[in-house]
Amino acid sequence: MITVENLSKQYGAATVVDDVSMQIERNSITVVVGTSGSGKSTLLRMINRLVEPSGGRVLIDGKDTRAEPAHLLRRRIGYVIQGHGLFPHRTVAENIATVPRLLDWDAARIRARVEELLQVFQLEPATYAEAFPHQLSGGQQQRVGVARALAAEPALLLMDEPFGALDPIIRAKAQDDLLDIQCRFGTTIVLVTHDMDEAFRLGDRVAVMSEGRLLQYDPPAALLTRPADPFVARLTGQAERAMRLLSLTTAGEAAVPGSSTGPAVPASATLREALSELLWCGAESVAVLDAEGRPRGRLTLDLILARGRP
Amino acid sequence: MSGRHFAALLRIAALALLVAFLVAPQAFAPVFAPLTQYGAPPIYDQGNLLSLALAHLGTVCLAAAASTVVAVGLGILVTRPSGAQFLPLSRTLVNIGQTFPPVAVLAVAVPLVGFGEKPTLIALFAYGLLPIFENTIVGLRTVPAAVLEAASGVGMSARQRLRAVELPLALPLILEGIRLSLVINVGTATIGSTVAAKGLGEVIIAGLLSNNNAFVLQGGLVTALMAVLLYDALAGLERRLCRTVRID
Numbered sequence: 001m002i003t004v005e006n007l008s009k010q011y012g013a014a015t016v017v018d019d020v021s022m023q024i025e026r027n028s029i030t031v032v033v034g035t036s037g038s039g040k041s042t043l044l045r046m047i048n049r050l051v052e053p054s055g056g057r058v059l060i061d062g063k064d065t066r067a068e069p070a071h072l073l074r075r076r077i078g079y080v081i082q083g084h085g086l087f088p089h090r091t092v093a094e095n096i097a098t099v100p101r102l103l104d105w106d107a108a109r110i111r112a113r114v115e116e117l118l119q120v121f122q123l124e125p126a127t128y129a130e131a132f133p134h135q136l137s138g139g140q141q142q143r144v145g146v147a148r149a150l151a152a153e154p155a156l157l158l159m160d161e162p163f164g165a166l167d168p169i170i171r172a173k174a175q176d177d178l179l180d181i182q183c184r185f186g187t188t189i190v191l192v193t194h195d196m197d198e199a200f201r202l203g204d205r206v207a208v209m210s211e212g213r214l215l216q217y218d219p220p221a222a223l224l225t226r227p228a229d230p231f232v233a234r235l236t237g238q239a240e241r242a243m244r245l246l247s248l249t250t251a252g253e254a255a256v257p258g259s260s261t262g263p264a265v266p267a268s269a270t271l272r273e274a275l276s277e278l279l280w281c282g283a284e285s286v287a288v289l290d291a292e293g294r295p296r297g298r299l300t301l302d303l304i305l306a307r308g309r310p
Numbered sequence: 311m312s313g314r315h316f317a318a319l320l321r322i323a324a325l326a327l328l329v330a331f332l333v334a335p336q337a338f339a340p341v342f343a344p345l346t347q348y349g350a351p352p353i354y355d356q357g358n359l360l361s362l363a364l365a366h367l368g369t370v371c372l373a374a375a376a377s378t379v380v381a382v383g384l385g386i387l388v389t390r391p392s393g394a395q396f397l398p399l400s401r402t403l404v405n406i407g408q409t410f411p412p413v414a415v416l417a418v419a420v421p422l423v424g425f426g427e428k429p430t431l432i433a434l435f436a437y438g439l440l441p442i443f444e445n446t447i448v449g450l451r452t453v454p455a456a457v458l459e460a461a462s463g464v465g466m467s468a469r470q471r472l473r474a475v476e477l478p479l480a481l482p483l484i485l486e487g488i489r490l491s492l493v494i495n496v497g498t499a500t501i502g503s504t505v506a507a508k509g510l511g512e513v514i515i516a517g518l519l520s521n522n523n524a525f526v527l528q529g530g531l532v533t534a535l536m537a538v539l540l541y542d543a544l545a546g547l548e549r550r551l552c553r554t555v556r557i558d
Contacts, residue, residue, distance in 0.1 A: 048463065050459070050462060050463060071462075071465045071466060071467045071470075072465065073465075074462070074463060074464065074465035075464070075465030076465075079460070079463035079464065081456060081459055081460060081463065082456075083456045084456070084460075085454075085456035085457050085459055085460030085461075085463070086457075086460070087457060087460070087461070087474075087475055088454075088457065088479065089475075089478045089479055098464050099464050099465060102464070102465055102466065102470070145460075148464070149464075
């Protein structure tokens with residue numbers, strides 16, 4: 001668990017982060033959103049002390065982050081940045097092995113870990129281990145960046161707009177992969193973005209920042225139904241909030257027993273997708289199928305619409 | 311025949327010519343004879359050309375090694391946050407080394423360290439600093455910000471970051487600086503002979519003193535061939551070393 005206590009950062013007269021306190025649960029994904037200049041990146045960088053706080057402190061599992069030298073702290077915390085920052089003179093395998101090498105793991109353990117991560121990130125080791133970053137596509141470079149951050153099995157992963165440089169299709173894939181990774185390794189993730197859709201898609205809890213202050217820190221649905229501040233309401237988008245709310249629930253969660261002659265959607269689809277399917281086909285209800293394609297229940301238009309109200 | 315093959319052939323021919331001339335200069339006597347008057351010797355006969363060429367090269371390499379250590383060290387220092395304040399001073403000193411004519415350096419150095427190789431080394435050392443220093447700074451400064459951030463982010467100390475990330479990425483430019491410095495000094499080193507340093511300048515000076523154009527041409531040609539071949543060899547070495555260092 002990460003405890004942020006009264007954290008502040010001043011550069012001269014300018015206050016970039018202003019008295020922020022929050023608790024981040026273990027094994028969760030916390031997304032920090034805000035406009036540019038809101039202090040969200042600075043907040044993230046104060047957790048691994050790439051930026052030293054002017055005031056307040058950060059506790060990781062109850063231990064003050066200032067208890068050890070900053071570079072040793074950072075070896076235990078994964079860090080992913082926009083534009084990946086891969087070392088251009090090192091191969092993919094060497095890039096991934098960076099932190100294990102700093103930690104003096106033995107060669108066999110490093111090799112095994114690199115191999116495992118390449119498999120997890122769908123990069124065939126025979127093809128990619130000895131490749132250089134400039135030989136990869138943007139999406140592959142980004143995956144190697146995340147693999148490098150996860151190499152030493154950190155309990156905490158910090159990500160600063162990690163998907164900002166990717167095109168929409170690859171970004172959606174990268175987001176899905178991240179959710180898988182989080183399930184697989186149980187890593188606690190703190191992710192900074194200015195993309196609200198990304199925040200709603202990934203975040204167990206979302207922190208909204210503006211002008212250095214933390215305006216609201218809640219599960220995504222609460223940001224929509226109970227915005228703490230007009231700025232939060234504006235950021236989440238008045239025109240889209242009903243749709244966003246629908247996108248937070250899956251068809252499987254909302255389905256009721258029964259069958260339908262309408263179109264079929266998978267249980268993992270969101271209600272927003274189910275509604276879209278209904279509108280497109282002009283049907284009154286959809287059949288919900290489980291992962292094996294067996295009918296699991298149905299969803300009617302009324303049921304979906306009821307879920308879109310606060 | 312492709313351009314690359316032609317270049318390789320030219321290289322081998324130039325090297326063969328140089329080696330042949332240094333090992334058996336008398337074989338070239340008919341070529342240089344038309345340049346002499348009154349039966350003067352067509353080939354330099356006051357010393358062994360091969361040993362002069364090797365001494366020349368040795369002086370240049372020693373000076374370049376010293377310039378490299380100092381210039382790269384200074385370049386690293388002034389690109390650290392703690393050393394940034396020394397940048398203007400270092401730059402001024404290094405610039406003086408380049409603008410102060412080597413002949414003048416010799417004139418100042420001889421009373422201090424005496425005749426021979428030492429004043430030449432000092433002059434070449436000072437003259438060779440600038441390209442290495444400036445290239446080191448540019449090389450270190452052009453490492454992409456995201457790469458530096460990542461290096462710190464994964465937990466490298468400042469020293470580890472310099473050694474594992476910054477210097478390897480700056481290496482192509484640093485090597486280019488060393489190459490420039492070396493090649494400039496192969497030519498410049500000929501003036502060392504005015505203060506009794508062993509080198510190819512001896513041949514040129516002997517030719518000037520005895521009005522023997524054959525000597526002047528021999529000294530000049532051997533120096534020029536060495537400079538060209540050295541430049542070419544170092545460029546090849548650079549390409550080999552830096553094949554993987556590509557920043558996109």
